[in-house]
Amino acid sequence: MPRPMVMAAQQPAEQHPASGPASTEQGSFNALGSEPSAYLRQHAHNPVHWQPFGDDAFALAAARDVPVFLSIGYAACHWCHVMAHESFEDQDTADYLNAHFVAIKVDREERPDVDSVYMAATQAISGEGGWPMSVFLTPEGLAFHAGTYFPPTPLPGRPSFRQVLEAVREAWLERRDAVEQNARNLAAGMADAQAGAVVVLDGMPQAVDPALLSTAVRGLARTEDPDGGGFGRAPKFPPSAVLEFLIRHAAVPSATSDAARDLAGRTLAAMARSALRDQLDGGFARYSVTADWSVPHFEKMLYDNAQLVRVYAHWVRLGGDAVFPAEEAAAVASEAAAWMIDALGIGTAAAGGLASSLDADTVVDGVHHEGAAYLWSPAQLREALGPEDGPAVARLMNVRERGTVSAHGSPLHPGRSFSAADALLWERSRPVLLAERGSRNQPARDDKVVAGWNGLAVAALAETGAILGEPRLVEAAENIAGYLERVHWDAGEPRDGEPGRARLTRVSHDGTARGIGGLLEDYAFCADGLLALYAVTGRVRWYTFAQELLAEAADRFAAGGRLTDSAGESGQVLRASGEQPSLDPFDNAAPSGAAAFAGALLTSSAYSGSHDQRAMAGNILNLLPPIASRAPRVAGWLLATGQAALAGPLEAAVAGPDGPARRELHLALLRSPSPGMVVAVQENPDGGRQGPEQEPVALLEHRGAASDGSPQVYLCRGMVCQRPVTSPAELGEQLAAMTGSRADTGER
Template sequence: MRAEPTPDSGDRNALGEEPSAYLRQHAGNPVHWQPFGDRAFARAAARNVPVFLSIGYAACHWCHVMAHESFEDQATADYLNAHFVAVKVDREERPDVDAAYMAATQAISGEGGWPMSVFLTADGLAFHAGTYFPPRPMPGRPSFLQVLEAVHDAWEERRDAVEQNARSLAQTMGHAQLSAAVNLNELPELLDPELLPAAVRSLGRSEDPDDGGFGAAPKFPPSAVLEFLMRHAAVPSDTAGEARDMAGRTLAAMARSALFDQLDGGFARYSVTRDWSVPHFEKMLYDNAQLLRAYVHWVRLGGTPGFPAAEAADVAVRTAEWMLASLGLPAGSWGAAGPHGAAEALASSLDADSVVNGEHHEGASYLWTAGELEKLLGNDHGAAIARLMNVGEHGTVSKLGSPLHPARALSPEEAARWAGARPRLLAARAARPQPARDDKVVAGWNGLAVAALAEAGAVLDRPGLVDAAVRIAGYLEKVHWRAAKEELVRVSHAGAARGIGGLLEDYAFCGEGFLALFAVTGNAHWYGLAEAVVSAACRRFIADGSLADTAGESAQVSNALGGRPGLDPFDGATPSGAAAFAGVLLSYAALSGSSEHRTMAGNILALLPPIAAQAPRVAGWLLATAQAAAEGPVEAAVVGRPGAARDALHVALLRSPSPGLVIAVGAGGAGGGQGEDAGTAGTVPLLRGRTAGADGAPLVYLCRGMVCERPVASVQEVRDRLSSGRR
């Protein structure tokens, strides 16, 4: 007989003090939510009930919908509290938990996404799962309460079968993890030189040449793939032109679409339509950091007639400015020292929804009707802007209207008309209800932003962006890096680090950011910090010659993966931890001369051949790193007396599209240098023994594949050498 639900007085909603904005959004639910951890699972074991695991994130529209429909409903909460221990997870805070149970959800239900709804045994094994469940049955989808009742029945009446199925699934997932293992003790095999051109041709078969991007709707920005295509395009080959054209079509389509906020800058998470005309409006730091870097690299590559470098530079500047203005957390927001109003760290995201009259509306802040434009700008001007920006009589998103986007290049006259309208439209939009911001700081995503801002500042001649990168890197060092323990913490909130240690992706992205900042500033402090982070990652994530994404932060996650450490080589919204780590190892090896780290990078790249052949769209960063490895990578040591001549050589290198180019700057000569140059040669092996010219005149030493050429002294010689060295 089914037990009647009774309130469990031993539990309460425990999310009110959590650093995650997503968890705090659910602190007022009548559900007795618990954060993920041993305590919650011990409670399930003591009560002899399953765990209901709900995973989402603060900017997720459908997470808000399910929360309102089910988690705020008292009757549903009473049943859930009586028969389950309810656990909430922010996927951005715990991607290890999300990855493990996403794999289980896909295996069980054939679908994946957020909100994710997973039912677990008290030791963390999944036995039933799905995504969004409505409050009432729909065709092909039961109601949430029906699912709860069915799971409770199975748990009470068929426990042995439930637990056996959960164990079998975990074993299957463990074998899948083993198949993606990397043995770092072996000597890596050389990659087939045809692998990279073959990947370009394979990507060409899945490209949408009319609307840009790859595949059909929904369309996500293919940031890692774009990096590979641009690196490949920089090296003469039969497929270089194809790679350049594909990258240009996608970058142009996104820049001119509703995915890009035409008023304020920054990119939405994805488009629900093939032509990028209806975005899913959440704005994520990780997307914008990667896309900022992609548009900067397009500028560096030189652009194409179809998407000029100048247009890409404008998109990059507006994206960087949006990141700092809208996601920037000024020092005063938690009382730390620093210039008032200057971003010291970057928040995670802006919500997809805005709350209007107490109700969530997706994209409400961004939508316009033709009538609103005419009222604001005048009938003729407003109607012209509506036509220009594809705002018709009927809203493409909801009755609130349509997003502004031209979907094509603007003529000079149209661009001037749009530039004149933007300030008034921005002021009007600022008066609307704004989407909420998730203020948690994720180490890895801020590392991505450091690299992007530093390179944007150097390539676009925006020193303020380099200054911002320095501030954010300083925050990561001060708040997230525990030097005494040589440990990186993944999340901070209000200026204090909290929660689990960083995952492989955090160490890799932060290492990438610190190395990029060293290349731009020449300050060896950032090289030293990158070296410490790389060394710590090797100790933390490599055991018995095998690499893992995590260091076993939770026994439940390990159990769900069959007891094996997990390594996911596939890119998601960000590069995989393995791919990002391979890239950092390759760059660090070039700067340090470490053959050990070069070998480790090569072993990780050994994951590439089967993935590149079958699914290059999820191997973009491995492909980009392989392209850099194929080019050497090129090592550039700039030495000489600080001043305009050395700066010109340094900038020429920073603006070169040479794949994986590694740059170090120092004074050279026996006497060292002044200021930030002092001691650089002693810290950075690539600079050792590099002497400046007569009277400290600057020189550039270029090396490739452990072979160095004679030093050069002019910008033109640097450019010629880099060009002639490309195959």
């Protein structure tokens, strides 16, 4: 099995000039000007003759008999901006690159299939990974040399970019056979590395071992940072999938449930009270370069915030603890959810999806400054808040004369919980500072809509809205789901007498889908989000859409009984991976596609009773034993799904007439922390019929109101139900009994 992918930190943040005007010698050779990707357009005026990734660019390399230089990054990436200014805007460097290479630029967020295989190659070659990624390829697409950021002049242990270009050209001209053989060997090695990550979908699924989950908790505890919170050393990324597992594990009594709760609470508290979380608008930055979360890397990504909103809401549902009370977590979840809608929403709230990210840099007077919009000095706080509150807020937020990011600038970093007096000070200061910050230059936004990340947002907003009682969030989730259905989903209707095929497109720009089909993660994240939305709203439309996505995902990514992350969108990618379609079982910034697919299948099977979906989820969970014991930090979503499978998951059918009594029962279920529990509510409580057709959700079949006509809940496991209950008190007792007995008996 391949080793986990850990992105290496780049160098400390600095300030660098912004992109300048296009060279007059550029001509029309740079082909990025018409690309909709914000990242590609950032490079459209470089003197480098950039080409978009595709067969035409590789054919050009073959015709010229030169290697390909592949540069991969994303719009919000600070170090991508740095290398662009230092090297790609430099005319001499561009001339050399143009003369001896075909240069291809890739937006990793549009083409994660490209990013994934060449990231694996980069790690194998250089021992590091990160963005910008710099990879040298044969015209067939095989990698033979790679690295990440290269400076314009040599640094200790790191050659200059020009030195790298010259060395690669010399090797290509003088040692061509060895270069090509090494490239073939690397591709074969990558194919061999996939052997341990194969999921055989027609195999025999093994029951989840409760001891394995406890072992994972103990393994996580050994890597906890007891001082700063979180896991491991700097740089620190929000461990969202691991936190979801810990919260689920804490909900079921076991020898390690208290430890799981403690680990989750300390990490959630540390992040919430740090500079990782924007203390003014509530959004979370991508990661911290320090162990105490005090200096963030400032880009804000949709996928991080969607996962964190959901996790903080689930902590509220669990009940919190003394270290991190549920009330504080509720405020964090609510503010981050509002930030997603307000800062990333495209078009009117009812019309668009959510944008991908905000940039790490802010351009001021033509110069890129990392995090400039978010930094404060004591003098600025005094000017904005006055001679008393200004210094008090500076002390509260650890803003000193010597800045932590720039010479005089620091982010707001309380690093602890607020006292009552602190809370009052911050309550009156926050709106003033937010208004003051709004007058500054703001980071750019990458407006592309990524299907899977919007699926993550649908789940987060729907569940958070229900748990916190904020209908606006549920409404936003429905609007995003409608956008995905309207713009990203092609149901495959027959055309001109030819059968159609359904397809989810990964990316849209300006309300138009374009580019490659969705990857496994896109289908899985969207299906999971839609099932969560169905649980909250009871609208069968969302359940049906989720079933269509899961069926198409099984056809696309499970052909031949083996699961893959993509459906072979690129011949170059397939060759680079040794003709072996790849599957990465490890979580990265978001859950792995395999783990997310297993989770969505498990949830769906609890609604539908589908043995095939349950078996497919179980076969994916067969990945757990070797990963969970060795590397639980990159198996969080598999572990969370395993915890749900071990719990059943519980199935709840809410039947009977709509009204306050039914809504109270429904809400009690949505606020239950039972791992992975599914909730179905009859759209028309007439005994389980939908007009002339059978009830589409099997869990609701033959479920009706109580004999007196009042609503009631059927709690089930494997479609075998307990006696129905009609009051929230009875429901709570039954939930506690079913959850507790499950842990005590070790039943599967």
